Amino acid sequence: MKIRFTPDSSRDIDSGWERAWQAGRVDLAALTATDLRYGFFDYPVDFTVDGHAFLAGTRTPLVDIMFTVGRSLHGLRTEGSAEIDFTENTYVIRLERAGDQVRFTASYGSPTPPPRCSLDAYTAEARSFVTGGVEYLERHHPALARNPAMASLRELADTP
Template structure:
């Protein structure tokens, strides 16, 4: 079983250093850069579980960054058969590897003796659903984000053939 989800927290939408400028209208969500959105805004609890193993459990991460990272794993798995989910603030890494028509998950810390796996189709569908629900939530809660091209870029990463993965890598 694969589970990827987030828990919104409106108290963590805006980074502390930007709160005043945001309140004064000096920052517009429609024009925030991908870097700003990925590394400071909308930090929510993220859960990422595979086969009963929690790789992330209520870990607070910027939602846009996690969405981009997961979307890129789809491309990396397709292109090279492996991918990583890593974090700039620590050394934790989740490794993904195609094994036939399945994705095997290991990590730099506390991987079970038998690494959990899931069908590649399930992983692709879960990432696409996670990105779709994340984008929908952000646009619904902060309508100005609908105009930000970063969200279009994110949607494009998980759509069409580039957003999918095929098996048979090992």
């Protein structure tokens, strides 16, 4: 089980925000979670389970995937299932508890039988991914530490 991102400072900002960013008019502390989820930090993400790459270096907005991975922890715990979805396409990774295991399928390209890992392994990797992403972003963009979206992400990663 692996969820990792590769920072790419050339993709920290969407082209729609570029002029305001360069002019110093973007206050990362004041941006909405929606803006952060869809306009910033578009990095390659790898999501691999049991040798199957659900995402292999696919560029995705980091804050967006951190939110969906963080929320998946709650869904697995309370409902026994969760989804990791992407606003820029229809691809969905479905997670389903099967005892102390999590089974992973996708809207397309899933192998048979579905890849699995232990719930503990997924929980640890998901928390590490979200926490590591928040720490990276705040270290490289200190104003983000004051953004409520980062606090929400930390809370998702800390939820038992």
